[in-house]
Amino acid sequence: MDVIVRVPGSCGELVQGCWQGGPFLVTCPINRYTTVQVSTSFSGCEGLGDKAKLALQAVCRRFGRDDLPWGIRLTSELPRGKGMASSSADIAAVAAAASLAFGKPLTAEEILRLAVAIEPTDGVFFEGLVCLDQVQGRLLGTYRLSGRVPLTIFDTGGTVDTLAFHREAEKRVPAYGDMQLQELRRLLTMGTPAALAEAATRSAFLHQAVLPKPNLLEFLHDARACGALGLNVAHSGTVVGVFWPPSLPAQQIARQTKQLQAKHANLSLWGQVYLQEGGIEFQYQRKEAGNDETLCSWRQYI
Secondary structure: OEEEEEEEEEEEEEEEEEEOOEEEEEEEEEEEEEEEEEEOOOOOEEOOOHHHHHHHHHHHHHOOOOOOOOEEEEEEOOOOOOOOOHHHHHHHHHHHHHHHHOOOOOOHHHHHHHHHOOOOOOOOOOOEEEEEEOOOOEEEEEEOOOOOEEEEEEEOOOOOOHHHHHHHHHHHOOEOOHHHHHHHHHHHHHOOHHHHHHHHHHHHHHHHHOOOOOOHHHHHHHHHHOOOOEEEEOOOOOEEEEEOOOOOOHHHHHHHHHHHHHHOOOOEEEEEEEEOOEOOEEEEEEEEOOEEEEEEEEEEOO
16 A cells, blocks of 8 residues: 655745734645655655654544554655745645545544644645634635746745744734725635735735845835736745746746846745645555555545
């Protein structure tokens, strides 16, 4: 048996704030992943950090086991401490892969409840784009994205401890009023690249009072002069994303990115990705007597 699951990371969040006293965020999934393999072909636990191990322990307890009876291996394309949902992707991928191997895959809602018991959690493992309470583990809304959006990720440097940040910044998180939230929902429901970029840009500047990104206004002006739609930030991390029109050729995006790099030497280029819909994907190979069942392409999780 080989069960392989992958969960996307994020470029920060599209929006993050507080409404009626409760925190919320809107996911910004990208095509960079944490991948977890559960297999009978090897043993032991490879590549799992402390939070991923806590997730594995929780799944094993759920199925009445002291530990996983198969090998498990985690690999990730996501850096730590940058606000790119690396821990959330790890936790979700481990929970999904282990429960799938046990034959009773957990739903995204069940994974969310498991995850928030470990730390405030990004909802990149839900399909689409979602709004959720990342502390209490409540899904607040789901939105669709009309096609992938080119996104260039820059890094302001350093790292942020998510748990420590949430403890210290809880009282300073921007509070959205009813009218602001109504406008936010309108933009998210539209789901167009321009609308999402507008919502993200507004949130980025509201959050400057909490975790400021240096020269953000100047960077926005220069990015828009290069043809960008707007930008977003990791509200509890170090990265900044630049949204480009999907119609813009990749070569032109590369040229414009070089111009931005030249003007903003304080930022390092992390990479070019796509904003996409979130969700867990899997593939597996199960071999039994007289039955070889192999699934090679990535399929949407339950």
